Amino acid sequence: MDENKVAEALKNKFGEKILKIMIPKKGEEIAKDLVIPEIMEIKVSKRRVFVAVPAEVYKEVIRYLVEELGFNHVQAITGLDTSKFIEVMPHLGRGITVTVKTRIERDKPVLSTITDMVPGASLHEREIHDLLGVVFEGHPNLDRIIVPEGWPENVYPLRKEYAPEQPKPLREVS
């Protein structure tokens, strides 16, 4: 299955529900005034498919990809703060990488989990929860994990407003 077939299958299944599908090709320019302006151009890259979906159909699209098309490997889930929205994008697949992009409100960052379909995604979701504060509904265990013990509540290091601050030395250095 090549990237065009994936795109076609997705288009046939979901049609208008999907905001945009991109298959970056060498030298191809992608217009910037598309549905999600912050999703930008990519020029050189083979075997990559980018699918932008609204949060409502996010889980459906993933389920279709995992269960029907066989993209049952979660490479990673990237979380990203654009300072207007939070974007969550799982990268699926072993050969072709299908990146499903969805965005959620910054004030109410809630998204449904995909761990029920791919147990291996559990860690990635917890990481995003920890660093960006996204709540994954239905995730079995969302304790804060990455940040050290005693890290303040509601401070998420990867959010744009967080300015990195180095810890204070414990002793005077001569």
Place this chain on the structure above:
Amino acid sequence: MNLVKWARLRSPWLLHFNTGACNACDIEVLAALTPRYDLERFGVLLKGSPRHADVLVVTGPVTRQVKDRLLRIYNQMPDPKFVVAVGTCCISGGVFNGCYNVYQGLDSIIPVDAYVFGCPPKPEAIINGVVALLKKLEAS
């Protein structure tokens, strides 16, 4: 007392502690034990338990989470004890200086007796660092 000093100089047992390093220094510390470099020539042994060790070899920038453990291990070691900071990250934070989870350097946490710079230092440099520590001891 001279006998004790003589013995101390000839039998420094190391405890290796990684405080969040990228592994490069760690594998070089290990490499220093292997046939080409063979630290055992100087009587150096790598020990597992802090209770048995004389020299704490620390690699890597000190992260917030690891700080308490570092202090605990340092306190568990019997006196007299010495600390060697291996690698630039450990000495000053290195490329990680400014990161929100990393302390400025090992000597902002515990006193350090010898510094081995390099990113990572070659095994020769690590041996040199241990020898420098011993020289310092001998002079004291």
Place this chain on the structure above:
Amino acid sequence: MEWLLELLQILVFPGILFAILLAFIYEWFDRKIYAKLQNRVGPLYTGPSGILQPFADFVKLLAKEDIVPNDVDKPLFNALPIVALTLSLTGFLALPITGLRGIISFNGDLIFLIALMTLICIVIIYSGISSSNRFSTMGAERAALQLLGYEIPMMLSAISIGLVAKSMWVYEIVSTQASNIWFLMGPSVLGFAIFVLCGQAELERIPFDIPEAETEIVAGWLTEFSGRKLALFRLTKDVELLYLSGLAVALFLGGPSGPIIPGLEPILYLVYFLLKTLFVLFLLTTLRALFARLRIDQMVNFSWKYLVPLAILQVLLVRVIV
């Protein structure tokens, strides 16, 4: 003057001081050979060829701070290192070194010697438990399990020797060999192999260093000991190493006997003793370098599936032949 001489024998030569000195040299030999087998140099700069290395380690540990953690059982924790060292030194006194008899020698002392080794192991179990550290307790538990594994084949192989010599007295065992043939040359080859393997387990060395497996349970039962207690335990282990190779020599290699020039017996006996024990030590070290550590269940399995039947076979063999 008799008692003074005896005291001197016990305290200096060939007694305690000699044992400690020899133990240091044997540890050095062990480390050096081990390093050679691993393509390394080993201790080099402490004394000529690093021969003073174990001594330096010992002195350094004596001078270090001695930490007694809060949670430990203090009386036991403090007493056990001394008990262990005493036991292993007592064992050494019974070995024939400069003559065919050891300093302590009585009829049936073979049983006493084997019991001593078990006692040392029990001290180890106690020191693990008294440490109240999870790794130590783990180590003690493993030491106990391992004891169940090697104890019986070791005893059987020693008993088979008793059967050949028709005595349980080390002196008679040695003199039988001195006047006839070393037991190693006879049907006791198998017994020797079993004894050396079990000795390796008794000494907790690879492949049987399960109770102090560094990568699994830090330092096992030794984890909490520091300073002079650690020094004493290390010395115990060294003396035990010496004692075990001495016992193997006494039982299978004819003790200190060998071709004799009249008048020079004690010196020649000593030389033969050293050469033979070094040979056994070399075997033990080679074993240590050749294998990976077994798992405790594999060790017990190995012992009961192979060593025990082989040891019984050995006893039967000796019974039929002799």
Place this chain on the structure above:
Amino acid sequence: MQEEELQRAEKKSAYELFFDIPLGPQHPALKEPAFFKFKVEGERVIGVDADVSYNHRGIEKALEYRNYIQNIYLIERICGICNVAHTLCYAQAIEQLHGKEIPPRASYIRLMIEELARIHSHALWLGVAAHEIGFDTLFMYVWRDREVVMDIIEMLTGNRVTTAINTIGGVRRDISDEAKEKVRKGMNILEERVKYYRKVALNDPTVNARCSGVGILRPRDAIRLCAVGPTLRASGVKNDVRLDDPYTFHDEVPLNVITCDTMDVLGRVVVRVDEMLESVNMVRYCLDHMPSGDVKIKLPLSPPVGEAVSRVEAPRGELIHYARSNGTKNPERYKVRTPTFENIPSVADMLTSKGDHDVNIADIPIVLASIDPCFSCTARMEFRDVSKGKTWIWSLEELKTHCKNRG
């Protein structure tokens, strides 16, 4: 089985019920700070909690505050052992953003260094694995011969471990003909030695006793838990980024993907050792077929607005970087997902006794080592509660009191 275990726990046998064994953050078997807590019953492991947050340094945030050139060196220090894979992946991502391709000679050099680093990493792993099972002699021998490849890397790049050879737009150094000769010689030595170690690992009875049948990961679980790299391939799944998603010149250089269907630690040993031989051949192919030409193109500091996903087969498995640029000299977001992070669920699965498959305490170090963990890469943490419904975790204080009471 879970039920049975629960019942057994309820009975409270005379034997000490459950016992926590902590592993780390300082532990002889772990060269890096990570914290594992094993629930054991006797010598049998029934549960595992892992905490690898000790190595969290905040690199992803720091990457947003540094420019693209500075980031090469920060990326390199995510992991010292697989630094070549990291910089390669980073350089690829940024080149994708630029929309430029690098000269073929540069690609070849990148591939060659990548394979050399794989040899070094696998050799290192073999040694450490031998050390974990107490086979120090093998450890010493493997590390002695590893110095051959270290010397080659030092000669080609200028540093033993942290090479900094890959840069945006190509590589920093060209390879001379004399150097090529030396590499060839080194490869001959390595091939012979690796074949010997393969024989040792497969034939030594104690190595076999400790490695075979230990740390079982079934193919179905491996796929379900998203295992990657040699861990996955040793479960018999043929998957390799170099094959599935060829980057640099992996579609030109011949490659056999090694798999092994034993699903255990020994399988992972075999896969890694065979991969070393495969890498030796690839290095040789590169030396023979290296085109001439430039090794670097000049690219502007700030790439145009865009995003890119870059994948590399690091020694430990699939490595993926995601980059988004906003046109300035700092990236908008740079995400790194390392192989060890992906393999942690699998190793937790391997370390839990289930059915008739028991995991022994003594197996922990070697099973843990078998995924070639690199927590500096991972810098994250996981918690996995295996004994569902009821936990028997004792806090440290509770355990201490318990010890006191018993003493």
